Amino acid sequence: MVKNTGLILALDTKDPAQAEQWAKIADATGQMIKIGMEFTYACGFDAVARLAQGRKIFLDLKLHDIPNTVASAIASLASVKPAMLTIHALGGKDMIAAARKSVDANFLSGQKPILLAVTVLTSMNQENLNSIGISVTPLEQVLLLGKMALAAGADGLVCSPQEVAYLREHLGEDVVLVVPGIRMQDAVADDQQRVMTPAQARQAGASWVVVGRPITKAVDPEAMAKHIVQELQG
Numbered sequence: 407m408v409k410n411t412g413l414i415l416a417l418d419t420k421d422p423a424q425a426e427q428w429a430k431i432a433d434a435t436g437q438m439i440k441i442g443m444e445f446t447y448a449c450g451f452d453a454v455a456r457l458a459q460g461r462k463i464f465l466d467l468k469l470h471d472i473p474n475t476v477a478s479a480i481a482s483l484a485s486v487k488p489a490m491l492t493i494h495a496l497g498g499k500d501m502i503a504a505a506r507k508s509v510d511a512n513f514l515s516g517q518k519p520i521l522l523a524v525t526v527l528t529s530m531n532q533e534n535l536n537s538i539g540i541s542v543t544p545l546e547q548v549l550l551l552g553k554m555a556l557a558a559g560a561d562g563l564v565c566s567p568q569e570v571a572y573l574r575e576h577l578g579e580d581v582v583l584v585v586p587g588i589r590m591q592d593a594v595a596d597d598q599q600r601v602m603t604p605a606q607a608r609q610a611g612a613s614w615v616v617v618g619r620p621i622t623k624a625v626d627p628e629a630m631a632k633h634i635v636q637e638l639q640g
C-alpha cells in the first residue's frame with residue numbers, strides 16, 4: 407500500500423515578514439517549515455527562534471566539516487529545538503558519528519531532532535558527479551552514502567525522488583526519506599536536475615517532500631500548497 411507523504415515548505419527568503427507569511431500557509435495546511443542557510447544567514451538565530459515558536463521546524467544548515475566542529479555546532483543549535491537537522495553524508499562516517507553523539511548529548515529525550523544525511527544534492531547530474539571524480543551513477547552513489555550514513559548514526563536521508571524506490575528496495579520501508587527536487591512537471595529548466603512530481607514522489611515512497619519555489623513563486627501559494635497536499639494524499 408502507498409503511504410501518505412508529508413509536505414515541508416522551504417522558506418527560502420531573506421525577509422522575515424515574507425517567511426512569516428509563508429509559514430502561516432504551512433500552519434493552515436498542516437505542514438512543517440524548513441529554514442535554510444539563506445534565511446538564517448540573513449536574519450540570524452533570533453529570527454529563526456521567532457519563526458520556530460509554536461511550530462516544528464526543519465533546520466537545514468547542511469553541516470559539513472571536521473567531526474569536532476560539526477559536533478560543537480550541533481550543541482549550539484540545541485536552543486532552537488529543531489525537529490529535523492541536516493548534515494552532509496560526504497563528511498564521512500566519523501563526522502556523522504560525532505553528529506549523532508552530539509544530538510544525543512545536547513538534546514533532551516523527546517526533543518531530539520531527526521538527524522538527516524544529505525546524500526547527492528538534487529542539483530547534481532551524472533556530469534556533475536563525474537566532474538568531482540565520482541564515476542558511478544547518482545543512484546549508486548546515493549545508496550552507498552545512504553548505507554554508510556545510516557550505519558554511522560543518521561536517522562534518515564535526503565535524496566532526490568528518482569532514488570526513492572531504489573532506496574526503499576535496498577534499505578526497507580522504515581527509513582525516513584526526505585525528498586526535495588519536486589516540480590509540477592517532470593522536466594524543468596532551473597537548478598534542480600533530478601526531479602519528479604509530488605504524486606510520483608509519493609508513489610515511489612517518499613516520507614516527506616520538500617517544496618520551495620513551486621509554492622512560493624506560484625500565483626496563489628496557498629492554493630498550490632493545498633493542491634500539493636491533495637496529491638500527496640492520493
Ligand SMILES: O=C(O)c1cc(=O)[nH]c(=O)n1[C@@H]1O[C@H](COP(=O)(O)O)[C@@H](O)[C@H]1O
Nearest residue numbers: 416466526527528564586587616617618619
Ligand atoms: O537538504 C535539502 O533540503 C536539499 C537537498 C537537496 O539535495 N536539494 C535541495 O533542493 N534541498 C533544499 O530543498 C529546497 C528546494 O527548493 P525548491 O527547488 O525551490 O523547491 C531548497 O531549500 C534546497 O536547499
